[in-house]
Amino acid sequence: MPLTALEIQKAKPGEKVVKLSDGGGLQLWITPDGAKRWRLAYRFGGIQKTLAIGVYPAIGLKEAREARDSARRLLADGQDPGLVKKTAKTARAISSATTFAAIAEELLEKKRREDKAPRTLEKVEWLLGLAKPAIGSRPIAEIAATEVLDVLRKVEARGRLETARRMRSTIGEVFRFAIATGRCENDPTGALKGALVTPVARHRAAITEPEEFGGLLRAIATYDGMPETTTALKLLALTFVRPGELRSAEWCEFDLDTAVWAIPAEKMKMRRPHRVPLAPQAVDILKGLRAITGHGSLLFPSVRSPSRCMSENTINAALRRLGFGQEEMTGHGFRAAASSMLNECGRWNPDAIEAQLAHIEGNAVRRAYQRAEFWEERVRMMAWWADQCEEMRGSGVAER
Template identity: 35%
Template structure:
């Protein structure tokens, strides 16, 4: 009967000119190599043939660990399983799992859904993946990613106050993992409970804005403002176009074609929601007002330059300061002009799609399958000119008459 293997016995075994083994019973042995390396091996029989299973190198693998490995192999043998084949299969599964990274699953998910998505949706998904998910998760095996790891990714998004992005990201993470499970790429979905740790997202509040019946009084107060002509024109431009305040105050001369009466906001422009491009028709009143500013700021990048540094745009509090100065603090905000214009145009009976496009709501690629960034431009040009004329009339009237459309714009 072979002597029991002990650490002392293995440690004292000296290398010889040829490899030899010392046995410890039940097939467990240690091969001593001429160079001094000592390998644990398990000799066993399967299907009538003698086999050998490697259990590691001493002392990196301890005797206790080697004995545990041998005991596990004997359990498999009693179950009719070849330990060597079992190990080979597990290694193959592990290699496959390593190849099944988050990036791999995400790319298959995108490819699968591309035919059913609109171009804008596809672009949005890729932007979210490239910016927020792939940098930290891309190379990670799907099965190794934990809920805590995904939670950390979402927390980074929430810290920059992008709660809508975080919400969409949670949905897409769950969808990617559901797809991966169905494809056999992983067995679990760590994204399934992420909603329970989402930050509370309050209901959006409308920005303060006056009613249409107050418009004549407001416009008269605005017209009598005798402060900065830049701030005053910026305020009027917000009324004439309904563009976002941040976009309006950072308007660049390079974005304007006054001869054509167009303001083109390029894709990726800072301050533009989700970086969409947008074309704004300019009514004649806006063109005239902007031309009066060319001798003042035409040599600078920005139309509405900063008071202290003409290389920078107007501050974000400039229009707020004007509204306070004319007595409308808390009653009307720069962003509230968008609500005011939207209400008026809808009450005038204009097509809702024209109004939504003028307000740059949503991606232009998603509007009724039209893939022209200047969708409804002709209709909107007529609509916004009529709106500017309406403001001009309101400025000169004592009582605003019932809101009505001047003429039927071509549909």
Template identity: 40%
Template sequence: MLTDTQIKKAKPAEKPFKLSDAGGLHLYVTPAGGKLWRLKYRFGGKEKLLSIGPYPAVSLLDARTARDDAKSVLRQGKDPGVAKKLQRLVVTKASADTFEIVAREWFELNKVKWVDHHAGDVIRSLEVDVFPHVGHIPIREIKAPEVLAVLRLIEKRPAVDTARRVRQRMSAVFVYAISSGRADSDPAAVVLGAMAPVKKGRQPAVIDLAEAREIVRRVEEEVAHPATKLAHRLLALTALRPGAIVSTPWVELNAIEDGIWIVPSTRMKLRKAQKEDGDRDHLVPMSRQAMEVVEALRSLTGRGPLAFPNTRHAHLPMSENAIGYLLNRAGYHHRHVPHGWRSTFSSVMNERFRGDGDVIELMLAHVNRDRVAGAYNRALHLERRRELAQLWADIILEGRPLAVDLLKGPRK
């Protein structure tokens, strides 16, 4: 049997030669000085050679272990040479299954069940926040610390909500990899408890008029479905809650008389803020620009029951998230949400028309604690509400094209 001393003293010769150990294991010494471990064995009546590796990268002890493993494979009636090639293929396949490759495969499988804008948000979040950091790593090798490091970078922007959405998407990719035999665990599930907490508070809103005008411009220059852009414009003009906008049936818009849109109390009660709204119909004075939105929209969805139907299921309303995603794409993530238009309207109009606070509250469907006074004021201030609605429309859409022009802009 060989010793390390013998192996180290072995000098190259003009011709290659072997130094035998035991059980068919030998060291093959080349004329160039290379020393390679090989195993001679018989399988299927034929003599074969199995390359184990170079010395000293593969020590004498490691070579003997490899020999014993090969003998074990032989006893199972398998060819060690073929088994090694198969193992090499498995290792190569595993190294090729990087997080990015598996994530894109997961995305292609799932995107058919998402609306286009959501699918776009999903893949963009992975491309921007995840792939540059761990996309090249075999998914089986990614552990919880690597996942948490990616999420910490997002939290520090700060974008805590985004970090949590990205974690959910990473977790879904790991689960997919587990089910397809390419990962053993979901480290994205493990890190949830270590993430920064979500701070609850007021929804972000821009309250400066110049910035608000810029929101309208940027949103309407985005690539999006015209109905989504029109929904956003009508939301900004009326300061209604997003849910009340997207769930609007055509029967209400068709019933507008004398410039007043009546949102029934039954629909107002469906909103989360029903306690605030009370049990009354909400009267929405429609500016000239708001009526232009309705007419532009009619050419898109006027034949159906809903003014803003879901793009995939016409009998369902558009998701409130559709407007939110549009704002996000325009650059207002965590800066201005759809519901923020109510704060924008309130802040700008109360600053400009300080004596009209009660009227502005009525326009926002806020309930006067004195129900009798509330009913009286609703009737008394209707004309002023019309005036304020038009003034607001004129200042917020200053310089913007007609609503019908939104039908011609970039669209998905």
């Protein structure tokens, strides 16, 4: 006799599984823990089988009967309902593993295993996150160039031209990874070259004239903020490393006796270890800083937590406070300033300057030559540069 909704609702568990029949093989199994599960008993190929339909009340009586009727139609057509359900589940799992979001996550995991710089990973993850709401759930093999273009155009419409350009490249990397792993056959981003507005190249703001740079150095000397911030600005001027490399610097990387700062590969943009010769002025500054932060591991700990380094905004905020707008000078601008003046003076081999800037030479033999031949020149160059900074700070004029 068919079940009723009230009968199902009032049914109580027993010491063993209680089975209530609705007819046509449909049963409601009530387990001792009180759970109620729909099951369909059927025979296929002379073998008694059971098909799980779902849990009550998520699957009500009406839905359970519809599932039973669908299974009976499959049986009439010579198909095993259990096998059909298993095949569909496998297909869904495969489909889920081939979505853009799933493959993007695989690519990110690959980059993590390759020990990419944390900042690089953050940027890639952020760019992919902008694309996922629109195409993340789509099977990657079905995504057309027009869909990707629509995602990029929305970013472009907000005035983020450079972000849209980088997104196209990053999305293309996901497609190429999918091609390499056999989950799609083409990269639609290739067809989008020229479809986006080309951003106008903007160089990081930097003061590159000696007289103006001297004014900057004098302003830094009068900075009345945190002493750690003043020190960071002075060291950026003397070492012209990337701001992130300075902010994350640890005392264990410094040998003040030999005047060398050895930056490990994992902190470098190009993932190669880098050595910085320290001029006597830089060593003196570091000795003064050690009295302030030498009790911890970081040279520039955050004011909020000693285990975290200074915020990336601190240096630029200090420059703004000193009166230098973002179109005039940035923390990264110290690199351009040093590079410009070192090259213009004509004293130093351009390759030695590039080596000190940690710009990677593409030729492996040339890289090895740089490491072997330019260290002594770089030591002399960094000492000369520190003397020049002192001269510029004093008079605003330096040797050209």
